[in-house]
Amino acid sequence: KRSNRKTCHCVNNNNNNNNNHNNNKHRLKEDATTSNDNIKMNLRTLATTLLVAMTATASVNAFAPMSSPSSVRTTPSSSSSALSAKYNSMDEILALFPEDKPVLINFYDADTEDEIKADIFRAKQLLADRATLVSIKQQDYPELAKVWDCATKSPSMILFKDGTPVTRIYEETHYLEIVAKVGRFATAS
Numbered sequence: 805k806r807s808n809r810k811t812c813h814c815v816n817n818n819n820n821n822n823n824n825h826n827n828n829k830h831r832l833k834e835d836a837t838t839s840n841d842n843i844k845m846n847l848r849t850l851a852t853t854l855l856v857a858m859t860a861t862a863s864v865n866a867f868a869p870m871s872s873p874s875s876v877r878t879t880p881s882s883s884s885s886a887l888s889a890k891y892n893s894m895d896e897i898l899a900l901f902p903e904d905k906p907v908l909i910n911f912y913d914a915d916t917e918d919e920i921k922a923d924i925f926r927a928k929q930l931l932a933d934r935a936t937l938v939s940i941k942q943q944d945y946p947e948l949a950k951v952w953d954c955a956t957k958s959p960s961m962i963l964f965k966d967g968t969p970v971t972r973i974y975e976e977t978h979y980l981e982i983v984a985k986v987g988r989f990a991t992a993s
Contacts, residue, residue, distance in 0.1 A: 891945070894964075897940075901936045906935045907936045909940060909961065911942050911952070911954035911960045912924075912939060912941060912942065912958045912960075913941075913959075914942070915958075917941075922979075923978055923979040924977075924982075927979040927986075931987075931990065934987065934990040934992050935986055942954065960974050960975075961974075961976070965989060
């Protein structure tokens with residue numbers, strides 16, 4: 805009988821140990837879950853902070869050309885169109901539109917022209933009383949597009965108000981989005 809008691813006692817100890825072990829596993833899972841949640845929250849906070857910092861940094865220099873616009877001169881070449889030889893600076897292009905409305909310059913890549921043409925045309929119609937939309941192929945004005953940071957994304961748009969850039973729109977092709985973004989800066993006359 806004594807051996808049975810010892811055996812039973814050992815079994816009870818084993819059961820207690822198993823319960824303690826299971827409780828410890830459960831606590832470790834809870835701690836790991838809480839730790840993972842904290843890490844996720846910290847990563848979200850970090851991502852938000854980085855996004856805000858990048859946006860703030862980008863907006864500081866967003867409207868300044870990458871180099872002096874007056875230093876950009878387009879020289880005619882055998883492969884350039886008549887337009888690329890005609891205008892040498894953004895000021896010359898803006899001077900073509902003396903009315904009091906803001907001017908939205910749309911730099912686009914010739915390869916995306918067919919994809920964006922209909923939406924740009926709709927945006928132009930909807931903005932007609934608030935802004936003038938001018939489309940320029942990046943290939944026709946490569947130096948000007950580069951100086952104004954519009955050479956690599958299509959379309960790249962700059963809204964000028966009184967000759968000063970007030971906002972940029974990159975790679976937006978849906979006409980309602982373009983109208984909404986420009987509408988914040990341009991009111992109907």
